[in-house]
Amino acid sequence: DAGVIQSPRHEVTEMGQEVTLRCKPISGHDYLFWYRQTMMRGLELLIYFNNNVPIDDSGMPEDRFSAKMPNASFSTLKIQPSEPRDSAVYFCASSEIGLAGALAKNIQYFGAGTRLSVL
Amino acid sequence: KQEVTQIPAALSVPEGENLVLNCSFTDSAIYNLQWFRQDPGKGLTSLLLIQSSQREQTSGRLNASLDKSSGRSTLYIAASQPGDSATYLCAVMPMDSSYKLIFGSGTRLLVRP
Numbered sequence: 376d377a378g379v380i381q382s383p384r385h386e387v388t389e390m391g392q393e394v395t396l397r398c399k400p401i402s403g404h405d406y407l408f409w410y411r412q413t414m415m416r417g418l419e420l421l422i423y424f425n426n427n428v429p430i431d432d433s434g435m436p437e438d439r440f441s442a443k444m445p446n447a448s449f450s451t452l453k454i455q456p457s458e459p460r461d462s463a464v465y466f467c468a469s470s471e472i473g474l475a476g477a478l479a480k481n482i483q484y485f486g487a488g489t490r491l492s493v494l
Numbered sequence: 495k496q497e498v499t500q501i502p503a504a505l506s507v508p509e510g511e512n513l514v515l516n517c518s519f520t521d522s523a524i525y526n527l528q529w530f531r532q533d534p535g536k537g538l539t540s541l542l543l544i545q546s547s548q549r550e551q552t553s554g555r556l557n558a559s560l561d562k563s564s565g566r567s568t569l570y571i572a573a574s575q576p577g578d579s580a581t582y583l584c585a586v587m588p589m590d591s592s593y594k595l596i597f598g599s600g601t602r603l604l605v606r607p
Contacts, residue, residue, distance in 0.1 A: 379537075406593060418538075418583065418597040431592055466537055472593060481587075482528070483595060485537035 379486035381467050387492045393455040396489045399448055400469030408483060409442055409452050410466040418466075424450065425472075457493045464488045496521045496588050500598035507574055508606050515569040515601045517584035522562045525587040528595065529558050529569050532581045541582075542569070546589075574605045 380399040388394055400407045408423040422432040427444045435442070439458070444450040454461055468483040497520045507513055517527070526545045530538040542551045542558040544567070550559040557570040567584060581602045585595040 408595075417599045418585075420594050423593065425593075431594070468538075470593070481526075481593070482540045482543055483538075484540070485530075487535075487537045490535075 379467055379469050379484055381465075381486035381489050383489060384487065385490045385492075387494065388457055389494050390458055391456040392493075393453065394457045394461075394491060394493075396452040396465050396467075396491070398450045398452070398467030398486060400450070400467070401471075401484055402448065404469035404471045404484075405447075406470040406472050406481075406483075407444060407450050408468040408470070409450070410468065410485075411463045412466060412488070413463045421452070421465075454491075457491075459493045462491055462493050464490050496524075496586060496596045498584060498586055498596050498598035500582075500584060500601050502601060503599070504602040504604075506604040506606060509574060509576060511574050511605075512570070512572050513574055513603075515571070515582050515584075515603070517567040517569070517598055519565045519567075519586050519596075521588060522565055523589040524562065525589055527558075527560050527567050528585050528587075529556075529567075530583045530585065532583060532600070534580075538583065571603075574603075576605045576607050579603055579605050 382397045409421040412418045421434045422442045424444045442452045466488045468485045470481045470483045472481045499518045528543045529541045532538050544551045544560040555572040560567045581600045583600040585597045
């Protein structure tokens with residue numbers, strides 16, 4: 376498997392523009408996570424999905440952020456309108472958790488990330 | 495609220511040294527603790543996962559230990575090499591019915607040739 380694939384790798388946009396980040400999880404994985412990494416706050420979970428359904432979006436900073444997972448092989452994170460403080464590296468990760476008993480063993484596999492710069 | 499702390503924030507050692515990275519967490523109710531490696535401009539790579547019922551895990555020159563009662567984990571790297579230079583992050587999965595990982599801020603390691 377090619378691993379978790381994110382696109383684009385780099386995005387530079389102007390304040391107020393809409394930004395869409397994309398993620399293709401590892402085939403067969405039933406959990407998908409979106410993280411944001413900044414120098415000030417480190418790595419933070421934004422939202423995660425189980426079998427394409429959003430489970431916890433408490434980490435989404437505000438209504439300007441939205442995420443979807445229309446099918447098992449694709450997810451998007453959208454920011455509209457974007458602001459300079461949204462500049463960060465956004466990571467997608469997937470995991471095969473499956474049965475509850477496997478929870479303790481689960482490993483999250485990360486994509487290479489999208490570096491977003493909002494000017 | 496679970497908090498994860500890593501010390502030191504940065505470490506520089508000569509090649510060949512054995513070294514220890516530290517991770518502490520405030521709530522011992524966890525499913526597991528994981529150590530990741532992050533290279534500049536890259537994503538995170540899982541190194542070791544220790545389940546809450548385990549005390550340690552080993553992979554090659556890496557050994558991770560877990561003392562849940564004291565809220566501590568260490569990552570031991572034997573015979574360090576320049577290729578080990580990276581940021582090392584630890585993360586815990588709390589037992590709060592969510593599958594979130596709570597990350598520390600990482601230790602940036604430089605192994606000098």
